[in-house]
Structures are given as C-alpha cells and as structure tokens.
Amino acid sequence: MGAPLTPVDEVLDYLISKADCVVEKEWVELQYARDRVLASDVVSAINVPLMDNSAMDGYAINTNDISVGDELVVSDRIPAGKTGQDLVSGTVARIFTGAPVPRGANAVVMQELTEKVGDKVRISEMPGEGVNIRRAGQDIDQGTTILQVGRRLRAQDLGLIASVGCDRVQVFRRLKIAVMSTGDELIEPPVPLQPGQIYNSNHPTLIAMIHQLGMEPVDIGLVEDSAEATEKALKDAAGKADCIVSTGGVSVGEEDYVKSTVERLGRLELWRIAMKPGKPLAFGYIDETPFFGLPGNPVSSFVTFLIVARPFFLKLQGCYELRLPSMTAPAEFAMKPGLRREYCRVRVEYDGSGKEVVTNFDNQGSGVLSSVSWANGLAEIEMGREINPGDLIKVYLLPDA
Ligand code: AMP
Ligand code: MG
Numbered sequence: 001m002g003a004p005l006t007p008v009d010e011v012l013d014y015l016i017s018k019a020d021c022v023v024e025k026e027w028v029e030l031q032y033a034r035d036r037v038l039a040s041d042v043v044s045a046i047n048v049p050l051m052d053n054s055a056m057d058g059y060a061i062n063t064n065d066i067s068v069g070d071e072l073v074v075s076d077r078i079p080a081g082k083t084g085q086d087l088v089s090g091t092v093a094r095i096f097t098g099a100p101v102p103r104g105a106n107a108v109v110m111q112e113l114t115e116k117v118g119d120k121v122r123i124s125e126m127p128g129e130g131v132n133i134r135r136a137g138q139d140i141d142q143g144t145t146i147l148q149v150g151r152r153l154r155a156q157d158l159g160l161i162a163s164v165g166c167d168r169v170q171v172f173r174r175l176k177i178a179v180m181s182t183g184d185e186l187i188e189p190p191v192p193l194q195p196g197q198i199y200n201s202n203h204p205t206l207i208a209m210i211h212q213l214g215m216e217p218v219d220i221g222l223v224e225d226s227a228e229a230t231e232k233a234l235k236d237a238a239g240k241a242d243c244i245v246s247t248g249g250v251s252v253g254e255e256d257y258v259k260s261t262v263e264r265l266g267r268l269e270l271w272r273i274a275m276k277p278g279k280p281l282a283f284g285y286i287d288e289t290p291f292f293g294l295p296g297n298p299v300s301s302f303v304t305f306l307i308v309a310r311p312f313f314l315k316l317q318g319c320y321e322l323r324l325p326s327m328t329a330p331a332e333f334a335m336k337p338g339l340r341r342e343y344c345r346v347r348v349e350y351d352g353s354g355k356e357v358v359t360n361f362d363n364q365g366s367g368v369l370s371s372v373s374w375a376n377g378l379a380e381i382e383m384g385r386e387i388n389p390g391d392l393i394k395v396y397l398l399p400d401a
Contacts, residue, residue: 005274008341012311014270015283016322018290019315022242024173030158035214036171037318042147044164047137051083051100056132059092059114059121060105063129066090071120078102092121101133108132140164150320152214172318175213178237179206180220182230182249182258183296188222201369202247202294202301209305212399213313225249230257234265238289242316245309248296251280258293262286274383276340277366278304290316297366303343303378306398324378324396329356331379331393336386345375348395358395 025039054060059074066072075091078084080098087093087104095101095108107127115122140146146160147153153161153169161169186200187193200222210217218241223233230249237244249258250271259282262268268284271293275281277300282293292309294301311322329348345361358379361371377395381387 003272005272005279005340006270008273008275008307011270011273011283011308015308015312016315019312021318022172022175022316025170026173027168027170029168030162030166033153033158033161033169033171034155035212036153036169036174037214037314038147038149038151038153038169039172039318040170041145041149042161042164042166042169044140044142044144044146046140046164047142048140048163049134049136049138051136052133053098053100054078054095054108054132055097055134056108056110057096058108058110058112058132059123060084060087060095060101060108061092061123061127062087062089062105063107063126066092066123066126068123068126071117071122074119074121076102092123106130106133148320150318152314152317152319152321175215175243175313175317176218176241177210177215177313178218178220178241178244179203179210180223180233180237180244180246182223182225182246184225184255186222186248201298202296205298205302206245206247206305209302209310209399210313213310213317215313215317220244225255225257227257227261230261231265234261234286234291238286238291242289243313244286244289244291245294245305246292247294247301250282250293250295258282262291262293266291273304273308274340275304275307276337276342278308278343279340281308295366298369299345299366299372302372306378306396307343324399326380326394326396327356328392328394329358330390331360331387332357332389333360334386334388335360335381337381337383339383341383342379342381343396344379344381345371346377346379346395347375348377348397358393 073091074094075088076084076093078095078099080096083100084102087102106129109123109127113125181200181203187197189199207217220237223229249256262284266286271282273281280295281304284291294304314322346358351357377397380394
C-alpha cells in the first residue's frame with residue numbers, strides 16, 4: 001500500500017528495453033506466414049511488372065507514325081500471357097490488359113476511343129506518349145528490399161512477396177507463451193456453477209489474443225490459490241515456454257499467492273502501474289523466463305494484455321511495430337479520471353454527417369466483460385484530464401480477433 005504508482009509509459013519503455021528477440025529462425029510457406037515476423041529481408045530478384053504492359057484493352061500504337069482518322073491495319077493481336085512481335089510501323093496491334101507492350105509502340109489507345117472499319121481501325125483521339133503503359137518495375141525495381149526484418153506479415157504482404165516470385169519466407173520461430181489462471185472460484189464451462197464459483201473467462205480470451213499475435217499459447221490451466229500450487233505451476237510454465245502470463249492473485253490479499261511466489265522463485269520487477277483498469281500488475285522473471293501477472297478482473301486482464309504485455313511479446317518475437325494503431329476523434333461523453341491513466345471501452349462510430357465520434361460504454365467496471373465485447377477501441381485518457389463532449393481523444397483500435 002502507498003507505494004508510488006509507475007506511469008504506463010515508463011513501464012513500457014522499461015519492458016521494451018528488457019525484451020530480447022528470440023533467435024531461432026525457420027522457413028514457412030507463404031500460405032502459413034500471416035502474423036509471423038520476418039527474420040530476413042525480402043529482396044526482389046525481378047522487376048514488377050517484368051515488362052512494360054498495357055493498362056487497358058485497346059490498341060498498341062506509335063503516336064509518331066499514325067494520325068487521328070487514318071484507317072489503320074491491325075498487324076498483331078496480343079492477349080495477356082503472350083508476347084507480340086515488334087510493332088510494324090504505321091499499323092496498330094490489338095492488345096489486352098496486362099499484355100506486354102510490343103517493341104516500337106509508345107502508347108496504348110483505349111478501345112473506347114477507337115472505331116472498327118471492316119478489319120481496320122480508326123482512332124478518334126490520340127493519346128500522349130506513354131499513356132496506358134504500366135512501366136516495367138513501376139511497382140518494384142529489381143534489387144529492392146520490399147519488406148524488412150521485423151515486419152509482422154499481413155495478408156497483403158503475402159501477396160507482395162508472391163509478386164516477386166517467393167513461395168516461402170524466413171521468420172522467427174513462434175514465441176511460446178504459457179497461460180495460467182489463478183483462483184479457487186474459477187471453473188471451466190460448461191460445468192454448472194456452485195455458489196461462489198465463476199467461469200474462467202480470461203483463459204479463452206488470452207489464448208485467442210496469443211494466437212492472433214502469431215504466437216503459440218501453452219496451456220497451464222487453472223491454478224488453485226495456494227503457495228504450493230502456484231509454485232508448481234510457475235515452474236512448469238517456465239520450463240515449457242518463453243514467457244508466462246497469469247491472471248489473478250497479484251493483489252495484496254492473503255489469497256494472492258502469485259506475487260509472493262514470484263518473489264521467492266525469481267524476481268519481481270514492478271507491480272503497481274498507474275493505469276485503470278489494471279493497477280495490480282506484476283512483471284518479473286522465473287529463472288530467466290519473463291513473467292506477467294495480470295489482474296484477475298476480466299476487463300483488466302484484457303486491457304493490460306493489449307497495452308502492456310503485447311508490446312513486450314511483439315518485441316520478443318522480433319517485431320518492430322509494437323503499439324496498437326490509434327486515431328484521434330471527438331468524445332461524445334464527459335469524464336474525469338483520477339490519479340491513473342484510464343483506458344475506457346469505447347466505440348468509434350460515424351455520426352449522421354459521416355464524422356467519427358467516440359462513444360463509451362455506460363458501465364466501465366473492470367468486471368464488465370460486455371464492455372470489451374461491445375467496444376472497438378480503448379480510449380486513452382490521461383490522469384486528471386477532464387474530458388467534455390467534443391474534446392479530441394486518442395483511441396487505440398482493438399485488433400479483430
Ligand atoms: P484477483 O486478482 O485474483 O483478486 O481477482 C480479481 C477478480 O477477478 C475476482 O472477482 C476474480 O473472481 C476475478 N477473476 C480472476 N480470475 C478470473 C478469470 N480467469 N476469469 C474470470 N474472472 C476472474
Ligand atoms: Mg484471485
């Protein structure tokens with residue numbers, strides 16, 4: 001009690017400075033590479049596109065040899081996937097989108113600006129030089145590093161990698177994160193509840209968030225509130241994973257064994273953080289395995305995982321982009337946080353005129369899971385800052401899990 005609270009940013013800087021990337025690398029096929037983190041740069045061996053090609057269905061022409069109104073011979077037909085012959089001077093070549101532009105042509109006139117005259121063609125408007133030609137290398141030049149070490153791959157990155165001819169990428173091996181839930185009151189669905197029991201709701205959310213990060217959860221399960229069980233579970237977890245996340249038991253109550261057990265087995269580095277929800281949060285090591293003790297309340301464990309643990313895990317995984325994406329938008333509500341920075345469950349929505357507005361969930365209690373399920377963002381409200389409707393606030397966008 002009474003110890004000063006550590007500001008969130010200080011905690012994050014500290015954690016990030018402590019996180020060393022896993023070293024093992026592996027090759028994965030592109031189709032399995034989403035959410036994995038690149039362990040080597042991807043360099044293009046080719047130009048993309050490989051050749052100048054047509055952006056339109058139309059006719060390849062040389063604007064210097066022909067005039068509007070001429071009846072022009074169609075000397076070639078070049079569909080996508082084929083290469084034509086050199087353009088015969090004074091003629092045009094029928095060409096389709098994506099087909100290589102023949103040597104000797106300097107523009108493509110779109111079909112809509114031409115007219116057929118028997119088997120000849122007349123152009124109604126002369127394009128400028130280069131028009132409707134997609135130049136070789138306009139997307140990617142040969143030799144360019146298209147994605148760098150540390151990039152966490154998204155669906156569109158996989159397409160980019162395929163476009164330069166790679167079918168696999170080198171990534172860091174998946175980080176293994178042990179998940180344990182402490183609390184004698186917890187029970188797994190669907191067993192009917194006895195008086196005093198609650199369902200373990202932290203577990204599926206944590207497991208899913210770990211999967212979503214491209215990491216591998218290691219399920220340690222439920223741990224009863226005793227020093228022996230907590231010690232056994234922490235040792236087990238440290239032996240099986242790169243990091244450990246537990247929920248519950250990090251407060252100062254007599255039934256809270258996590259903090260004292262971590263202190264006994266390893267070292268505890270911080271545990272009171274100036275954020276709401278989430279004040280009782282522990283970080284430490286069991287042997288050399290980093291450990292996060294998240295608060296038991298479901299909203300608190302969700303928020304602290306995303307705001308505090310996630311950047312640390314991503315850094316361990318070798319990723320360079322650590323923060324959730326954020327935006328600034330006007331609040332539709334009023335509030336005044338106390339001595340901790342608050343993370344409110346909010347929705348960014350569009351008002352009648354298409355502008356973003358941020359609404360918050362009525363009940364911001366740390367046990368109200370409906371609020372996180374409803375939310376699409378977490379508004380970060382600085383301690384002591386009074387918010388009135390219309391004030392701009394920062395919102396972290398929740399990942400689509
Ligand atoms: P604790 O941090 O252990 O004092 O727990 C704080 C609150 O969160 C208590 O009301 C617990 O019952 C609840 N809680 C702890 N762990 C879980 C869990 N895994 N799922 C749902 N609620 C939990
Ligand atoms: Mg507990």
